Amino acid sequence: MASLEHPRLSGLGRNPAAPQDVLVRLATHRAGRRGISRRRGRLADAVVEALLTHGDGDTAVGLHGDRISPEMRRRIAEHPDPAIRDAYTDFVRDMVDREVPMGIDDLEEAYGRPRMTLAGAQSPRLRAAVARAWYDRPLAVQVGLLADADPQVRAAATVHRHPGVPPEWRGRCLADPAVRANVARYVPLTSDQFAQLMRSEEEEVHRAVADNPHLSAEMIAALLDIDDPFVRVAVAQSRHVDAETRDRLYARVEAERAAGSIDAEVALTWNVAEPDWLRDAPLDERMIYLDCRYTTFRRVLASCPDLPEEAWRRLDNDPELVVRRTAARRPDAPPEVLEGLVRAHGDVFHVRPLLVDHPNFPRQTLRTFVDEPDPNVRYVALQDPGLPVASLQQLAAASESFLRRGVAGHPNITDALLEQLLSDPDPQVADDAAANPALRPARMYRILAAAGL
Numbered sequence: 001m002a003s004l005e006h007p008r009l010s011g012l013g014r015n016p017a018a019p020q021d022v023l024v025r026l027a028t029h030r031a032g033r034r035g036i037s038r039r040r041g042r043l044a045d046a047v048v049e050a051l052l053t054h055g056d057g058d059t060a061v062g063l064h065g066d067r068i069s070p071e072m073r074r075r076i077a078e079h080p081d082p083a084i085r086d087a088y089t090d091f092v093r094d095m096v097d098r099e100v101p102m103g104i105d106d107l108e109e110a111y112g113r114p115r116m117t118l119a120g121a122q123s124p125r126l127r128a129a130v131a132r133a134w135y136d137r138p139l140a141v142q143v144g145l146l147a148d149a150d151p152q153v154r155a156a157a158t159v160h161r162h163p164g165v166p167p168e169w170r171g172r173c174l175a176d177p178a179v180r181a182n183v184a185r186y187v188p189l190t191s192d193q194f195a196q197l198m199r200s201e202e203e204e205v206h207r208a209v210a211d212n213p214h215l216s217a218e219m220i221a222a223l224l225d226i227d228d229p230f231v232r233v234a235v236a237q238s239r240h241v242d243a244e245t246r247d248r249l250y251a252r253v254e255a256e257r258a259a260g261s262i263d264a265e266v267a268l269t270w271n272v273a274e275p276d277w278l279r280d281a282p283l284d285e286r287m288i289y290l291d292c293r294y295t296t297f298r299r300v301l302a303s304c305p306d307l308p309e310e311a312w313r314r315l316d317n318d319p320e321l322v323v324r325r326t327a328a329r330r331p332d333a334p335p336e337v338l339e340g341l342v343r344a345h346g347d348v349f350h351v352r353p354l355l356v357d358h359p360n361f362p363r364q365t366l367r368t369f370v371d372e373p374d375p376n377v378r379y380v381a382l383q384d385p386g387l388p389v390a391s392l393q394q395l396a397a398a399s400e401s402f403l404r405r406g407v408a409g410h411p412n413i414t415d416a417l418l419e420q421l422l423s424d425p426d427p428q429v430a431d432d433a434a435a436n437p438a439l440r441p442a443r444m445y446r447i448l449a450a451a452g453l
Contacts, residue, residue, distance in 0.1 A: 002431030003031035008422055008447050010035035011434025015444070022444050024050045025453045032453070035435075037062045048072045052084060060087035065109055096129045104133040116141065124150035131156035137163055151178030158182040184208040194219050203228060210234035211273055229253045229267040237275040237296065250294065274300050287311065295320045302326040321345060328355055335362045343369065346376035347383075356383050367391055375400045382406040389414055401426040408432035415440065422447075 003010035006029070012018055013026050013035020023043075026032025027050035036043070036051065037059070043051075048068050051059050052075075060083070063076060079085040092110035095102050104115050107129060111118060118130045119141050131137075131145050131153060145157035146169055158165065158179040165173050165187055173183040174193050184197050185208040197209050209215070210223055210231040217240040223231055224245070229252075235241060236249040256264035278286055278300045286304060289297040290311055301307070302315045302323050315327040316337050325348065327333070328341050338361045347354050355361060366384035369377055370391045378395060379402065381387060387410065396407040396417055401424075407413065408421040409432045421433035422443075433439070434447065 001034075002427045003034055004427050006031035006451065007427035007430040008434040009451055009453075010038075011431035012439075012444060012447055013037075014039045015435045015437060015439060016040065017437035017439065017441075018444060019441060020044050020046055022441070022448065023047045025448050027051045028054045029451065029453055033059050035431075042066060043068055045069055045072055048075075052076070052079070057083035057087040057090075060084045061091045062088075064088040065105070096123075096125050099125070099128070101132050102129060104130065104135075107133055119144065124148070124153050127153045128156040132159070135160070135162065139163065139166065142166075143169070146173065146179075151176075154179050155182060161186045181205050181208040185211050186213070188214040189219070191218075194222070198222060206231055207234070213277060215240070224249075229256055229261065229264040230271070233267045233271055234273060236294075237273065239275070239277045239281070246294070276300065279304055283307075290314060295323060298323045299326050303329075305330050325355070329358070331359075333358060333360055335360050338362075339365055342380055343372065343377060346374065347380050354383070356380060370394055375403055379403055379406055382410055385411050387412055389417075392417055396421060401429055404429045405432050409436055411438065413438050415443075418443070 009029055009031035013032045024046055033055050089110045092102055092106050107118055108115055115134050121127055142163045145153055148154050155178050159182055165183055170187050173179050181204045197205055206226055207230045211234050220235055220238045220240040223235050232249045232253050236246045253264050253268055257268055274296045286301055289301050292298055299322055303326050318324050324341055328338055338355055338358055342355050347356055366381050367387055369381035372378050392407050395403045405428055408429050418433050418439055421429055424430050
């Protein structure tokens with residue numbers, strides 16, 4: 001985050017073009033250290049020395065791994081202050097104790113042992129952390145975690161479908177209260193295993209079973225009377241229910257939502273599950289869902305690349321934006337479809353690749369977006385690295401701070417615009433302006449001087 005009081009210092013700390021002596025001077029200020037902590041790449045030894053001299057344990061947390069040289073790692077390992085010496089190790093171990101997910105590389109570095117050894121560590125919290133972090137662990141390690149004496153370790157080892165549960169372990173896991181719901185969500189179930197799970201009084205188990213993609217038609221039929229909106233929505237998405245049954249299930253959940261049920265609202269609105277099976281169905285079966293009234297089916301259909309032209313025409317004009325955006329990601333999406341969609345609604349910047357990065361998007365039209373009335377659409381113009389200065393000036397005068405932030409980080413920005421945005425009332429804008437590599441070193445030194453550094 002930008003420093004609220006000194007955003008130019010925090011932004012300058014992460015500027016990739018900042019000279020080493022600028023970073024050394026920034027290290028004497030808390031806001032500068034905050035910016036340097038967000039900086040990408042390895043830090044020069046002189047900068048690390050300055051951080052160790054002027055910072056504290058919080059600063060030292062970020063000084064580890066490839067971010068610093070081997071010499072600096074030895075320097076920290078021998079530091080007389082334990083708050084500095086053990087900062088990173090203590091941080092990782094605290095996260096493990098709090099059950100906050102950490103990367104497997106972080107665990108290896110903090111504990112000084114290879115992942116294979118950590119999987120058999122004495123601490124069950126550490127073994128559970130390894131199970132959460134080591135996604136591609138060998139089968140032998142996975143079996144050891146499934147057999148672990150501690151339930152939190154077994155639970156952590158079965159949260160995800162991969163590396164999975166070997167067939168010979170499924171019965172044991174489905175009988176284990178610590179992992180039953182996890183495993184019931186994704187392993188193929190026998191009729192007896194299904195019946196045993198349905199005798200459970202745990203709501204979580206019923207919901208997990210309903211989400212299982214391997215259920216037979218008979219199993220789906222047995223779930224129809226479960227009085228739970230999450231189960232009803234999951235069953236409604238099954239390949240084994242007919243249109244009439246699907247309509248009945250959805251109608252009941254929608255009625256519950258109208259009556260004020262929070263569970264029904266979440267099941268209908270926030271449920272991330274979708275009918276994945278549809279992608280693998282024969283084309284003629286998939287085409288039936290082109291007219292499906294439920295958005296999730298049309299969205300999954302729109303993610304299939306092999307649909308006929310008439311299907312694409314209809315999906316490109318679907319009433320739901322999420323369906324139109326999904327359809328636009330197909331490899332041969334027409335330029336006019338891509339441009340029209342982005343011009344009407346902007347892009348989704350947390351989903352990569354962007355629609356404007358599609359090979360068929362007419363990028364020469366990006367600069368025309370600055371005149372659109374919707375600020376979210378105008379923001380898309382900033383994806384043009386050669387956006388003219390006049391357009392940047394127009395966007396820098398916007399009342400929306402996110403537009404000014406976009407200009408502050410633009411590669412074609414001028415000295416005059418940088419100067420304007422360095423004094424922006426929004427700290428995030430000023431921070432981004434100071435972080436722009438186009439900022440000249442002379443201006444960097446004036447920022448330091450103004451702060452007394």
